[in-house]
Amino acid sequence: MKKAFTVILCLVMLFSAVACGSSGKDAHSKDTFVVGICQLVQHEALDAATQGFKDALTAKLGDKVTFIEQNASGDSATCSTICNQFVSEGVDLIMANATPALQAAAAATGDIPILGTSVTDYPTALDISEADWTGHTGINISGTSDLAPLAEQADMFPELLPDVHNIGILYCSAEANSVYQADVVEEALKALGYSVKRFTFADSNDIASVTASACAESDALYVPTDNAVAAYPETVRNVAVPAGIPIICGEENIAAGCGIAALTISYYDLGMATGEMAAEILAGADVSTMDIRKAPVTKKYNAEICAELGVTVPDGYVAIG
């Protein structure tokens, strides 16, 4: 048995030596491209982004592009193993889906173009100070950001509800994320000339009563992407709709439950945008000067609640569902 092991080992070594000798440089001819995709984990949003990327790039380049798709299955350290593999394959471009994948790719190569997606903030992810940030990285990296467009959400109020003056912001005070969103949206609303008041509840038991007082004091409400409301949109709806108060939401699923409209980003579209960048880079564009692109946003409305409240939806909105 030991002998067999030794023989196998020798064979492997011999095989390796031969392969080393024969391989040399078999560079791809200019019109075929290999793209490595490193995705952090199996996840609905990330899967959609990868699919969008592949669809967009295939639409542009057809058979000329081959994908090597790898998934780290949630182990961030495996992203390094995968990116190391891509670099040794000599891929023409690496698409890194989620922050640790982008960082691993950045550590793996300073030459091969890298495009990130599903990454929120590139300066933070790549350790570039805000002061030096110019919209592009200056190195072999660019990509698309999934940062939620908060200020643009405020712009939906004049579009959909021309007659309102007092806007209430409703959210759970225990959620740091909601507080942040409320801060940004309040500022944007005030800039548009609205008077804004906040209504916060501490847990799901208070949702109904806080919503009732918010409806009594406001003409319309804004709800950020708040997990507590997301869990009980019916509670909010049962108070707000009878009171005739329209709600604009930070996220599609909340709008589907209790709101009239939301501004949403689709990870599939985000992937598509990344794929279009990839096509430009493979055609010769310089990745280091390409600005990070934002997610294309879609304005969506809840047809049922809009009809119930008599809200007229302008062009450019898509019905939810």
Place this chain on the structure above:
Amino acid sequence: MAIRLSSLISALPGCLAQGIVWGIMALGLFITYRVLEFSDLTVDGSFATGGAVTVMMILGGKPVWLAVAAAMLAGILCGLVTGLLHTKLGIAPILAGILTQIGLYSINLHILGNKANQAVSVDKYRLLLSLRHPGTAILVSGLFAAALIGFFYWFFGTEMGSAIRATGCNPNMSKAQGIDINRTIVVALAISNGVVALSGGLMAQYQGFADVSMGRGAIVIGLAAIIIGEVISRAFTRESMNFALRLLFVIVGGIAYYLIMGVALWLRLPTNDLKLFTALIVAAALAIPNLRSRSFGPGKKNGGKGAADHG
């Protein structure tokens, strides 16, 4: 695009470097799992702690050697906590480790400045090792591994080290011989987690970031490295093996694990099957000694017990 052997070979240096780094992690685990016979689950947490401390120190402008030393110190503290939970509060070993690991998740978030992830760019800082330069990474991690093997070889010959080994072999007899086994357990856990955190610090530099979940599954990789190393070592040598060689084969096991991973990626298996494939290969490696001894027939008495008896 065809699967080329040359691309597997050019991926080897990266796999080798990552294998050594995780091998160092497995060396730490070896102290508890094999020498002390204590199943310590702290490591999933302390690995990330090492990474987090290293990255934050480097971002804070401290020299890299200091960052790595601080990571080791933080790991030692993690081990102390598990040790004290077990010895002072009488919590069972596995649970003590789990408790520390759970608590470390929050602590690691705090170390990372309440973020889940912090980048440390090889372009901006002088890192000891990086995926960008696999050759240097092999050298640096190899030197760390060699130094640790040397240290352990010396340490487990000292009075304290021997007492730890004795505690692992037979706690009751050790107590009867006047060894304070609570002390030996705490010391071993501290050293073990110090080494694990050191490895986390090296890994964070290698991959260019620290992530709060970077230690997830570390214990599995560590145990796989230890046992694969033992399987390989038995292919080369007979029963009794020098302690330093046993440690060396832990590193070899780590390398083997990442070579397997490299082959799995190179073969372009369906992406969702990576973990299944890795599990199958590791299972096969573990089964080899058992199957091998069976193939020799009933003549070999110690055959069927396989890997489990090789403490």
